[in-house]
Each structure stands twice: as C-alpha cells, then as structure tokens.
C-alpha cells in the first residue's frame with residue numbers, strides 16, 4: 001500500500017513558492033510538479049531564478065511564502081541536513097568537488113551516511129570507470145567533464161532519491177555534455193528523481209521527461225521537452241538553441 005502511495009505522489013511539488021535574498025526577491029510564486037523517477041529540465045536565462053529554485057528544493061533557502069513538498073510531505077521547517085538525510089542531493093553550480101583533494105578523498109567525504117569508503121569507491125568506479133584510473137589524482141587537475149563526473153559520483157555515494165543538478169554542461173564540450181547526460185539518464189532509470197537546470201537547451205532536453213521555462217522568478221511555460229526547447233527560442237534565446 002505504502003509503496004503505491006510513494007510512487008504515485010509527485011517527488012517534488014512547488015506550490016506558490018516565493019523566495020528572496022534579504023530584500024531581493026528571486027522567486028515570485030513558482031508552481032511546479034516533478035513526478036517521481038523522472039528527469040525534469042528547468043530552462044531559463046541568467047538571473048531567472050533557476051539556482052534559487054534548486055536552493056529551495058535542497059533546503060538551503062527557505063521559501064518566504066508557499067509550500068515545498070517532497071514525496072507528499074511539506075518541508076517548510078526542515079534543516080538542510082535533514083534534507084540530505086532524506087535523500088536530497090544538490091550539485092551546485094560550478095562543480096561541487098574539492099580541487100585539492102584526490103578523487104578518492106573526494107569520494108570518501110560522503111561516506112558519513114553509513115557507506116564505508118571501499119563501498120563508496122566501488123560504487124563510484126562501477127558507474128564511472130574513468131575515475132578509477134584517476135583515483136589518486138587531485139580533483140582540481142581533472143578535466144572539466146571528469147570533475148563533473150566526480151561531482152555526480154560523490155552525490156551517488158549518499159544514494160540520493162532526488163538529485164539536483166545546476167548547469168552541469170557549463171564550459172564543457174558538447175560530446176562531454178552528451179556523455180554526462182547519458183549517465184544522468186541511467187541514474188534516473190534506477191529510480192532517482194532528477195531536476196536539471198540549464199540555460200541552453202540542447203542536451204538536457206534530450207534526456208528529460210518534462211521541462212519548464214523559468215523567467216523572472218516565475219514559471220513562464222511548461223510541457224514536453226521538445227515544446228519547451230522550441231518555446232525557449234522565442235522566450236529568451238535568439239538562435240543559439
């Protein structure tokens with residue numbers, strides 16, 4: 001019974017969510033429903049509020065109004081630590097790795113949740129064999145794509161149920177981006193709900209199940225990834241799409 005409820009409830013629901021940094025408002029009432037196990041792409045130009053949306057979803061920023069529900073539960077007064085314990089994992093903009101630590105030390109930073117270091121490494125290397133070859137290398141000397149892989153591998157150590165990815169394609173060659181999003185698709189196929197934020201449309205949209213365009217802190221439009229890719233061209237991209 002319980003399993004049925006969990007799988008039919010949307011993994012994340014924003015209901016009229018507003019958020020601000022002091023007096024600066026960034027989200028003006030966001031309504032969004034992200035079904036469990038899906039990949040949801042949030043598109044939008046610089047300053048639209050995409051990163052802010054992820055900060056709210058990961059408990060780093062509390063809504064000033066509205067409600068955030070994760071798996072049907074309202075999470076207004078919960079700490080970021082509690083979000084993490086309940087399986088929400090955010091990879092911040094600009095790669096969440098420690099540049100002066102080796103690949104393996106980066107992975108073991110996440111072993112506090114009862115996953116031992118060997119197990120964490122094993123899990124990461126199974127999914128990302130390239131990291132195994134480079135396990136002793138300092139994370140800061142990895143290529144951009146490898147650093148992003150490491151950031152995702154670290155997130156997976158904690159067995160997240162909700163993964164939040166902020167512009168993982170930034171500064172990377174299209175082929176590398178394609179590879180990363182293929183990994184994201186595999187992760188979602190294992191039942192993890194994923195919200196990806198991207199300014200540009202291309203690859204994220206190809207693996208996404210749903211998409212929305214955020215403009216000026218509001219959901220401008222939502223629908224199928226293809227429709228939104230098209231709509232983004234009119235809404236804020238000129239011809240880069």
Ligand SMILES: Nc1ncnc2c1ncn2[C@@H]1O[C@H](COP(=O)(O)OP(=O)(O)OP(=O)(O)O)[C@@H](O)[C@H]1O
Pocket residue numbers: 021024025026044045046047048049050051052053093199
């Ligand atoms: N720490 C902060 N303090 C004050 N204002 C902030 C802060 N972070 C973001 N903002 C403001 O909130 C608004 C939304 O920012 P946000 O970072 O969510 O945009 P974004 O869509 O992620 O943009 P980008 O594509 O450039 O990353 C912007 O106007 C921004 O200046």
Ligand SMILES: [Mg+2]
Pocket residue numbers: 050051052093166
């Ligand atoms: Mg951002």
